[in-house]
């Protein structure tokens with residue numbers, strides 16, 4: 001048990017103890033402090049290694065030049081393709097870029113985020129209805145649902161699910177990752193770089209490589225679980241107080257990382273009310289339409 005169990009089966013407790021302690025520490029790190037101790041105390045037993053692996057996630061923004069072992073891309077892609085996919089339509093494509101000059105160009109198109117240039121492998125995740133269109137053409141069927149918003153959305157959802165399997169697989173073998181939403185800034189530039197046909201759009205990138213230990217950060221705390229996870233019915237009771245407390249937790253975290261970012265609630269201003277930050281993404285709908293998704 002997380003907080004000790006009197007008497008019974010001491011050997012098993014001993015065997016489980018390290019995982020449990022690790023899990024408890026990870027939960028405290030993930031949520032920031034004692035605010036979670038009540039719910040931690042309700043979690044019994046020990047859990048398989050994949051759970052602490054997932055709870056250990058942190059984005060990595062700096063990589064060593066160490067090459068990835070042979071077979072890494074193939075294994076990561078198999079993990080991604082093993083994810084659930086809407087109707088088994090598999091409307092996801094990935095372009096894997098290892099060429100330094102090409103990664104530089106993709107970094108340039110992604111708000112020039114310098115750390116991207118250090119990764120040995122850059123994956124672009126493509127919502128891809130072009131394959132379905134080609135299949136439809138070959139089997140002689142008018143796939144009239146392809147232009148629907150629904151079809152774009154399912155491809156986008158599948159991209160996220162595929163990618164997160166890749167992230168978990170990569171982290172399980174000691175690699176670091178960072179998603180790159182900046183790839184949506186210039187859909188046409190990216191499409192040309194990757195040779196995408198109409199009906200295919202890069203939704204986000206993913207840097208993969210061995211973490212540069214000097215650039216590592218701590219686990220970034222999340223909002224208290226009861227703010228994001230609702231039991232039976234959605235409720236905002238206690239949200240204000242909980243988020244105010246989370247502001248303190250996240251501010252302390254950012255100071256420890258030597259980052260000068262405002263408290264979490266104020267970051268909404270930077271993210272959702274800042275035209276400079278949004279850059280070209282204010283026009284993203286036009287970009288999506290232009291890539292051949294009518295969003296009907």
Ligand SMILES: Cc1cc2nc3c(=O)[nH]c(=O)nc-3n(C[C@H](O)[C@H](O)[C@H](O)COP(=O)(O)O)c2cc1C
Nearest residue numbers: 057058059061113178179180181182183204219220
């Ligand atoms: C779809 C998506 C796009 C993202 N784009 C970027 C990006 O362009 N640059 C960046 O530094 N981080 C990016 N991130 C990483 C988030 O900033 C990060 O996940 C978040 O701050 C939480 O930190 P953590 O991943 O370390 O827990 C992105 C994350 C997601 C899911």
